[in-house]
Amino acid sequence: DVKVTQSSRYLVKRTGEKVFLECVQDMDHENMFWYRQDPGLGLRLIYFSYDVKMKEKGDIPEGYSVSREKKERFSLILESASTNQTSMYLCASSPDHRQAGEKLFFGSGTQLSVL
Amino acid sequence: AQSVTQPDIHITVSEGASLELRCNYSYGATPYLFWYVQSPGQGLQLLLKYFSGDTLVQGIKGFEAEFKRSQSSFNLRKPSVHWSDAAEYFCAVKYNKLIFGAGTRLAVHP
Numbered sequence: 001d002v003k004v005t006q007s008s009r010y011l012v013k014r015t016g017e018k019v020f021l022e023c024v025q026d027m028d029h030e031n032m033f034w035y036r037q038d039p040g041l042g043l044r045l046i047y048f049s050y051d052v053k054m055k056e057k058g059d060i061p062e063g064y065s066v067s068r069e070k071k072e073r074f075s076l077i078l079e080s081a082s083t084n085q086t087s088m089y090l091c092a093s094s095p096d097h098r099q100a101g102e103k104l105f106f107g108s109g110t111q112l113s114v115l
Numbered sequence: 116a117q118s119v120t121q122p123d124i125h126i127t128v129s130e131g132a133s134l135e136l137r138c139n140y141s142y143g144a145t146p147y148l149f150w151y152v153q154s155p156g157q158g159l160q161l162l163l164k165y166f167s168g169d170t171l172v173q174g175i176k177g178f179e180a181e182f183k184r185s186q187s188s189f190n191l192r193k194p195s196v197h198w199s200d201a202a203e204y205f206c207a208v209k210y211n212k213l214i215f216g217a218g219t220r221l222a223v224h225p
Binding site: 004035040041042043044045090092103104106107108109 | 157
């Protein structure tokens with residue numbers, strides 16, 4: 001089975017801190033994604049990557065950056081955390097973006113609270 | 116702009132009752148359509164998907180969904196709900212990118 005692992009289940013940070021959320025997948029997938037999940041808003045795409053060292057902005061990239069130095073690892077970075085970034089963050093991967101409708105595999109999520 | 120709507124934020128059903136969760140999309144062409152489930156404390160898991168062909172799609176855990184082009188809908192159904200089906204359900208559509216609905220939270224009464 002594909003496994004997508006997010007390093008922290010819960011995280012509490014202070015306003016202004018630099019925050020790293022880590023995600024690792026073990027199935028050699030090309031594509032990786034970061035979403036945030038908020039009640040009533042569903043999942044919104046922050047950033048995605050189709051290859052190592054490649055990144056593309058999603059729908060809500062402001063205040064975030066990403067890093068993909070290795071195929072299996074995709075990091076989400078909050079340069080200066082703010083309270084409106086308190087949310088559930090979900091990482092996902094999929095095999096090949098050229099296959100329309102490819103299946104996404106999700107991690108269990110990181111609940112980030114910014115105080 | 117493409118969008119997906121799940122009109123019901125919260126639904127409660129009794130165990131053993133039938134279930135239908137609604138999903139509507141807006142766009143001219145038929146997108147790829149998905150239903151995902153998120154159990155408490157978990158990530159999302161794919162229940163089923165529709166690309167083309169038979170408009171009634173079977174998924175895992177006894178779920179099915181029917182695509183109706185005339186109504187731009189892709190409703191999820193289950194004939195008899197189990198307590199373990201309590202979760203949040205997300206409809207998603209894909210044209211050039213994947214867009215999720217806001218989700219429907221399902222509660223199951225014993």
